[in-house]
Amino acid sequence: MKTPVKIAVTGAAGQISYSLLFRIASGELFGNDQPVILQLLEIPQALDNLQGIVMELEDCAYPLLDSISTSDEPNIAFQDVDYAFLIGARPRGPGMQRSDLIGTNAQIFAEQGQALNRVAHRNVKVLVCGNPANSNCMVTIANAPDIDPANFSAMTRLDHNRAVGMLARQCGVSASDVKHITVWGNHSNTQYPDLFHAKVKGQAATRLIDEHWMSDTFVPTIQNRGAEIIKIRGLSSAASAANAAIDHMKTWKNGTPHGDWVSMAVPSDGSYGITKGLVFSYPVTCQNGNYAIVQDLEINKFSLEMLKTSEAELLDEKKQVKNLL
Amino acid sequence: MKTPVKIAVTGAAGQISYSLLFRIASGELFGNDQPVILQLLEIPQALDNLQGIVMELEDCAYPLLDSISTSDEPNIAFQDVDYAFLIGARPRGPGMQRSDLIGTNAQIFAEQGQALNRVAHRNVKVLVCGNPANSNCMVTIANAPDIDPANFSAMTRLDHNRAVGMLARQCGVSASDVKHITVWGNHSNTQYPDLFHAKVKGQAATRLIDEHWMSDTFVPTIQNRGAEIIKIRGLSSAASAANAAIDHMKTWKNGTPHGDWVSMAVPSDGSYGITKGLVFSYPVTCQNGNYAIVQDLEINKFSLEMLKTSEAELLDEKKQVKNLL
Numbered sequence: 001m002k003t004p005v006k007i008a009v010t011g012a013a014g015q016i017s018y019s020l021l022f023r024i025a026s027g028e029l030f031g032n033d034q035p036v037i038l039q040l041l042e043i044p045q046a047l048d049n050l051q052g053i054v055m056e057l058e059d060c061a062y063p064l065l066d067s068i069s070t071s072d073e074p075n076i077a078f079q080d081v082d083y084a085f086l087i088g089a090r091p092r093g094p095g096m097q098r099s100d101l102i103g104t105n106a107q108i109f110a111e112q113g114q115a116l117n118r119v120a121h122r123n124v125k126v127l128v129c130g131n132p133a134n135s136n137c138m139v140t141i142a143n144a145p146d147i148d149p150a151n152f153s154a155m156t157r158l159d160h161n162r163a164v165g166m167l168a169r170q171c172g173v174s175a176s177d178v179k180h181i182t183v184w185g186n187h188s189n190t191q192y193p194d195l196f197h198a199k200v201k202g203q204a205a206t207r208l209i210d211e212h213w214m215s216d217t218f219v220p221t222i223q224n225r226g227a228e229i230i231k232i233r234g235l236s237s238a239a240s241a242a243n244a245a246i247d248h249m250k251t252w253k254n255g256t257p258h259g260d261w262v263s264m265a266v267p268s269d270g271s272y273g274i275t276k277g278l279v280f281s282y283p284v285t286c287q288n289g290n291y292a293i294v295q296d297l298e299i300n301k302f303s304l305e306m307l308k309t310s311e312a313e314l315l316d317e318k319k320q321v322k323n324l325l
Numbered sequence: 326m327k328t329p330v331k332i333a334v335t336g337a338a339g340q341i342s343y344s345l346l347f348r349i350a351s352g353e354l355f356g357n358d359q360p361v362i363l364q365l366l367e368i369p370q371a372l373d374n375l376q377g378i379v380m381e382l383e384d385c386a387y388p389l390l391d392s393i394s395t396s397d398e399p400n401i402a403f404q405d406v407d408y409a410f411l412i413g414a415r416p417r418g419p420g421m422q423r424s425d426l427i428g429t430n431a432q433i434f435a436e437q438g439q440a441l442n443r444v445a446h447r448n449v450k451v452l453v454c455g456n457p458a459n460s461n462c463m464v465t466i467a468n469a470p471d472i473d474p475a476n477f478s479a480m481t482r483l484d485h486n487r488a489v490g491m492l493a494r495q496c497g498v499s500a501s502d503v504k505h506i507t508v509w510g511n512h513s514n515t516q517y518p519d520l521f522h523a524k525v526k527g528q529a530a531t532r533l534i535d536e537h538w539m540s541d542t543f544v545p546t547i548q549n550r551g552a553e554i555i556k557i558r559g560l561s562s563a564a565s566a567a568n569a570a571i572d573h574m575k576t577w578k579n580g581t582p583h584g585d586w587v588s589m590a591v592p593s594d595g596s597y598g599i600t601k602g603l604v605f606s607y608p609v610t611c612q613n614g615n616y617a618i619v620q621d622l623e624i625n626k627f628s629l630e631m632l633k634t635s636e637a638e639l640l641d642e643k644k645q646v647k648n649l650l
Contacts (some may be wrong), residue, residue: 052558233377
């Protein structure tokens with residue numbers, strides 16, 4: 001039997017984690033021969049509820065689930081972890097401005113970055129899902145100076161999967177027939193789901209769809225899909241977000257399929273003229289546990305404007321958290 | 326690519342289904358080369374909410390998810406299905422007696438049995454999870470006379486997994502080291518989780534545990550685990566129930582591991598002296614999509630009394646639904 005991998009999940013009693021933990025424990029993410037140790041973090045007032053989830057995990061008799069621990073202390077939950085899913089974040093409350101939210105969450109992620117820096121495995125892979133995910137990820141990186149920034153990313157895979165699904169439905173094909181979708185920028189409604197490089201069964205998507213459908217329907221639908229789900233379900237996306245987190249980590253670990261790429265928000269190295277250090281969603285390929293930003297894609301005027309809008313939002317968020325960078 | 330299998334799920338907007346659907350669509354149950362069609366049933370007032378879940382399923386861009394349909398009409402949802410997860414049931418409301426609940430639900434399952442009889446594939450495998458699951462299953466069978474009763478079962482796999490997990494923790498071993506656990510009887514607090522045949526790393530469990538621990542701690546803890554989870558979580562078991570539903574269907578379809586058995590509630594053929602036709606949880610082995618009740622286990626006096634208690638409860642439930650049998 002392999003040595004167990006240690007996996008931290010924050011916000012572990014929340015809805016996304018409830019959809020995530022059981023799929024990790026079943027072996028879906030790390031494989032059928034890889035035992036896992038779950039190290040769950042929650043705020044003190046959610047620890048009782050978390051205990052109920054631990055009981056449910058026990059009730060599955062998962063052969064691969066080596067052990068589970070719970071804590072409200074990042075220094076304990078992150079001890080020696082190989083993977084960290086940072087899902088927990090303060091939701092926007094009544095009367096709260098977006099800027100209040102960014103400040104409060106940045107503080108949480110600064111502390112978690114420091115804890116990761118102190119106690120996590122040096123090769124830990126950190127996925128930030130808690131919103132505002134890109135800026136939270138940037139703050140986490142800045143507070144973990146002894147860990148390579150390339151070990152951190154924020155999640156735009158849900159947006160990516162939404163874009164793949166919507167284009168597939170529009171063209172009447174399977175999701176597996178769609179390649180080279182990119183979601184650029186911030187995981188917010190300034191994100192840019194880009195179809196100009198997309199292929200559908202090997203054909204350029206732009207030859208199959210109307211340009212107005214793309215700009216007037218596709219782009220705003222993907223940008224606002226999260227809000228639409230909340231409106232219909234009365235709850236925010238949980239199972240699809242957990243699914244994207246699994247996809248993200250699985251691709252990062254196992255690699256992208258030959259001839260395709262995925263979207264991940266990673267620290268910008270200046271590619272495509274984006275300010276260095278911003279956590280920006282790019283098309284990436286993964287191999288041997290590392291990602292590389294896809295280079296030299298042609299960016300037309302429409303796309304460039306979209307990228308710049310999302311960059312501007314991220315620069316504005318950066319200003320609001322500058323005391324933690 | 327294989328022909329898609331058609332899977333009906335009732336109560337599709339509920340919490341158990343929310344944990345189940347995404348795992349089915351990901352390929353975890355039927356395999357990575359088997360496309361699936363989801364045919365979702367809900368009551369009219371839950372169809373809007375169900376639409377939000379359909380959107381989330383679309384947002385996963387599952388390559389194996391061929392299509393999804395929703396309906397409030399069993400004759401549509403069950404059309405040609407190969408597998409049916411009957412999860413939806415009326416929950417017990419304020420002031421409702423258990424007998425009221427049994428009557429209301431029996432009516433629902435009688436209608437669903439009739440619909441399965443009319444439109445489902447003749448080899449459909451039906452798993453009843455909605456409570457009271459055993460009697461609901463008996464009613465479903467009685468109302469589907471053209472389908473082999475061996476194609477119906479009710480779920481005690483959650484109880485089974487709970488028992489495996491608890492014995493493993495008590496003995497400090499992995500769940501995969503525990504074999505030959507049986508949950509007998511009704512999926513209620515008269516169920517009997519039986520350790521007298523259980524093996525832990527090949528050793529008789531009764532040699533490793535104290536008899537009083539078994540009768541005074543183990544049995545009542547497993548019998549009342551569901552209520553305990555509700556107390557702690559404030560919600561009933563959902564993810565662990567969905568997990569058990571996957572385990573149940575997977576074992577039924579793919580077979581039991583060599584040298585082990587599982588617990589399934591199936592129509593009694595009189596084995597172990599249980600009234601024929603009652604849906605009773607037994608130890609079973611599965612092969613080629615069929616189950617067989619494990620025969621000739623020694624039943625001691627303590628066990629016999631437990632089996633008889635659970636049988637008596639099922640006979641009492643049977644009386645309450647006799648107009649639908």
